[in-house]
Amino acid sequence: DKVTIGVSVPAADHGWTGGVNYFAQQAIDRLKVTYPNVEFVFASAPDAPKQIADIEDMVATRGIDALVILPGDPDAMTSAIKQVKDAGKFVTVVDRQLSINGVENLYVAGDNPGLGANAAAYFKEALPEGGNIVILRGLPIPIDQQRFDGFMAGIEGTNLKVLDDEFANWNRDDGFKVMQDFLTRFPDIKGVWTQDDDISLGAIEAIKQAGRDKDMFIVGGAGMQQIIQAVADGSALTPVDVSYSPAMIATAIELTTAHLVSGVQVSGRYVLDSTLITKDNAAGFLDPASPF
């Protein structure tokens, strides 16, 4: 008989969440064809209250049997998601950990501290004697903090010196501005960590404009096609990237659907590693169809 699955994700307000929206809809379109008796309800929300409203509506008016959710702000969403669970729905949480354990049936996790740690490892390797680096952060929200802490822990005890960190809001324009000003301020920068490829794209333009693209390298994150292509091409400015694929949402939707339709037992945690993308393995991350 009919099964309804709700999918709730944050609004496409920067590259990575844009990718999440894209891959979620892709997966839904694909699975709708494969499983004609499964109906999907998709919603994206710019903030926690709206996202809570979305899942309340899914339960109250759309009669969902399962919920796949990438919570924009997991702490704020925990009790609302728990209500869905308590109403007897199957709950899959993606990427971000809720603040109480055991709410979700299935957790498909990204690894935010790992993203920071991976990048840190590369910096240590690329700058063994140490050197000045700057950090362009995302928005002041927990994921950013986890990435940042992971990175700082990773470079502890080295001679890498963080000159300053500023928020660039996961946004190309802000990446451009902050990088311009860092370049004005610091005559000697060896490396830039942006933790997000959208920010990188803005920062790259600023570095090129200042003509200092020979002096430094930049490490982003999330695996945007444009950057992966540059890595594959052996760019000196972007030698590596750290994966953090928005396609994890698709994995979560697929697993949940499989469970509901064919009773495949899925539970516990699926942690999708954040891996370092280098010239050697970049080809495996290229996907011309992806908008991200």
Added chain:
Amino acid sequence: MSASAPDTAAKPARGFRIDLKTAGPLLALALLVLLGITLNENFLSYSNLTNVLARSSFIGIIAIGATFVITAGGLDLSVGSMAAVIAGVMIMVMNWLIPSFGIGWSVVLAGMASGILLGGVAGVFNGLMITRGRIEAFIVTLGTMGIFRSLVTFLANGGTLSLNFNVADVYRPVYYDGILGVPWPILVFALVAIAGEILMRRTAFGRYCAAIGSNEQVARYSSINVDNVRLLTYILQGVLVGVAVLLYVPRLGSASSTTGVLWELEAIAGVIIGGTTLKGGYGRIWGTVVGVVILGLIGNILNLQSLISPYLNGAFQGVIIILAVLLQRERRTS
């Protein structure tokens, strides 16, 4: 000799005649409800309606405060950030009091008190800068919008402030329970709306707000203390933001730098859709309630169907907002 001709003038008092200006938003509301009913049979269900009303209550309560501010010719852009900082401080206060008070209602009540108090203080600050500092309300509250938002980011150290789970369990019923099946947020919203309506129509304060918004000089010459009345509108706004946050915290149990983003825009939109004049002089609490519910319903209706691409939600919202006001205008001129 008798003066002006009676037949061209004096119409009898209107008594309980329906105000055409009210009919506009009500009509838009009715059309939205109709749309909801056709889209989904569960639309009118008890749980859906209480869901929508309960979650509209934060913005609703804030918008009632905004109605007074706007009627008196002011503007408060800081309410969203203020909500965030109040939520953050409430959570910190409650977490901090657990060791001394233990888990229980006393902690929650202390948290609530601190929230209301902080709201009042924030309102006093905005109001004093505007009335005594003589700075445009737009600038003051744009400034405090940034200041409050920064403060909560700072307090949360860039992350999220979360309420202790045991306290959260005590506090939760304030959002999710109610009396006679009506959730508390709806009850509080209704109470605030009724009190607001009375304050606006039946007290000197409400009348003074309209007078000041309409013509400050006239108000001043009528020996109204313009600065104090205006200050009071900002304090009222702050306190009502505090009240809204009291209901918000048990729902989310956390606060971060993204809490309450764009609430100011939504609150002002609700006020204007409800028929209050943005330039001041005329305000209608009742209309604001309708306006906020319209905004809440639009979000709900978008979730009732899968026809519109979620990317176009904003467009749908925009069109409905314009239409809601267009209906009002049409009726007004006819």
Added chain:
Amino acid sequence: MSASAPDTAAKPARGFRIDLKTAGPLLALALLVLLGITLNENFLSYSNLTNVLARSSFIGIIAIGATFVITAGGLDLSVGSMAAVIAGVMIMVMNWLIPSFGIGWSVVLAGMASGILLGGVAGVFNGLMITRGRIEAFIVTLGTMGIFRSLVTFLANGGTLSLNFNVADVYRPVYYDGILGVPWPILVFALVAIAGEILMRRTAFGRYCAAIGSNEQVARYSSINVDNVRLLTYILQGVLVGVAVLLYVPRLGSASSTTGVLWELEAIAGVIIGGTTLKGGYGRIWGTVVGVVILGLIGNILNLQSLISPYLNGAFQGVIIILAVLLQRERRTS
């Protein structure tokens, strides 16, 4: 003093006396520059100053349009979203024309033309809804803000629209190059500011804007076609958003749903900091330029120091904005 004495009669205009109201924002600007110099010796460097001015130019050009809209008693909240949709469409048009036109300036020029055109059309739409539809500007542009933003998200399929790299290479110089060492964005900003200043002070249109914003009835009784003038302000705003986008696209060669977020707030803030009255009737292009540069410098200065936690950036911004206007007020009353 005798009745017919000339000293009681109207004296001619005051000539070039410095306007105290202008001194306020200029003083704030000077203080910021001083702060910048003390914080970082590179602050006054050629590259830093051109960087800041060039990236302020988008908001600046938009804010000049907003000055007219606000002077005439209107408001346009849609400019940020409008910029995003124009950028998106420009990029799509250019990418789409490559097969027929080949890589080169012809594609870029066609893209530019489409951008300006689209801006004008968006302005016409806003303006007609406001003047002919008689809907509050706040509501109309809040609506179109949502509509435009949705459209660009839809066009970009939730992601980013990127300009073909080869075309981007042709187009890049429009942001990064200039003449005599002055980047194009700064030149265009300066030109638009001068033209705007002339339009505001030396043409009937500018006079009409102020008259309408000051008292619409008086304007109507003075044979001014209020609706047309107001419509023109929105069209001008749209076209100027188009011009700003022409300079924005070559910078990063992309547009997404985050392009231009909150530009409306920044533009309006620039206008008000510059001394234009939010309620209309008095506008000052020159002040707007100063206001926008102040806002640009605040961001720059924050990035040039490590004293303030980045969590508190918003607070610093808020304080400076309030202070900038406070300075203005102080001088005004003295």
Added chain:
Amino acid sequence: MASSVGETAPIILAASRVSKSFGEIPVLFSIDFDIRPGEVHAVIGENGAGKSTLIKILSGLEQPTSGSISFDGQTVVLPPNGAAEAMGIVLIHQEMNLAEHLTVADSIFLGRELKKFGFLDVREMRKRAAAVMETLHVHVDPDARINTLSVADKQMVEIAKAISRDARVLIMDEPTAVLSVGETQTLFEQIRRLTARGVAVIFISHKLDEIMELAQRVTVLRDGQLIATVGTEALTPDSIAQMMVGRELSNLYPPKHEPDVDAPAVLSVRNLSALGVADVSFDLRRGEILGFAGLIGSGRTAVAEAIVGLTHRSSGQITLDGKPVDFTRVSQSVDAGLAYMTKDRKGKGLLLNMGLRPNLTLLTVKKHLRAGFLDSASETRALERAVRRFDIRARDASVAVGRLSGGNQQKLMLGKTMESEPDIIIMDEPTRGIDVGTKQQIYHIIAALAAEGKSIILISSELQEVIGLSHRVVVMRNGRLAGVLEGAEITESEIMRYAAGIKQSGNDERISA
């Protein structure tokens, strides 16, 4: 100062050696003034003489730069912002001072609302508002919003507001400027009722006959100086005028030139109906001054506004020089040589926050363009011309028009209208708030314009003015044309008969002639 009234009642309010400057500019020099209970004390003087400033000081709205105020024999500093109302000093402002969004009842009780259990007693306030309006014979709905009222009705609301307060001193700054004879008489009845109860009334007016009728004493100001305070019994309108202006005022009205009966009709209105107007037809000939008389709200303004396209015309034809026209915008009528000067200078006539120059040229900005740009030199020349022609007095051209004295604002508005050099001018209460000296000048200007071949419609509530200037007079009543008077018929009593509906004429044959 020796009182010229042999009253024994103690002085209630007095100013002693009061001076006032705005910034550097002195406007009042050491004025002495006093008033006793039950007395009507008039203040007169030219426009800008300082009358409004004096009474603002007497009611606490302005503080004197030097000198003192005493109330009930005590030297006091009056509280600012209208708080002196609590002491019984009530002011009716020259410029109407009502909040446009409020209702009539709200306005009348603003600042001293009636309450029951802490809440507004809306019903009682509405009832009392209606009662006050009734004593003034005004028929407006207490729930009507101020912005829907005509100028005259607003003035009546303002008066109602003042007399409904428990005044001991009632100060009225040109309350009758927009009132017609009927309303003025009603107002005077109320004033007499109040003075009989011992209320002291300070009364400002440029209409000297009103002063003769009402006041016991007159204080004359000229250029901020106290000229004299004298009892009215010793005065004639001519002697007052002389004291005010400082010269003899012979012939207030210029001689009427012979109307040319064969002159063609430049403006014909047929069966005009619009908001507040029903089936109005009349002709205006070249070189003619056509007076429009009627009571408040009789539709004279409504006729004018419908003709020039300010309000929507529901039916009727208008022809200009024989050609049918259909103005939907004011610019069309101005371009066709037809200009309308509003009576609502504050709401519709002038931009109060702007200087003199932009106000003067607002209607005719296009005339001051050179190569598409505003030519400020040409604007300045226009201002200099207007200042000379209409004797406009201002500190300097950049002063906000809202700070000019009422009469000077009115002169500026006249100048603004005349800037468009119209062939046909509709003047609505053109001498509202203008002193006798300037009035005489304006009358001569109007007569000269007519002599030049311009045509003028003169809407006025001052019957003397209509009678003194007009070749023919249209009397309106209830939005309809009640009669057209010509030649010897033009008398006060005839006009009043038509206006009040006592006489009705089948005048169709006359106007179609």
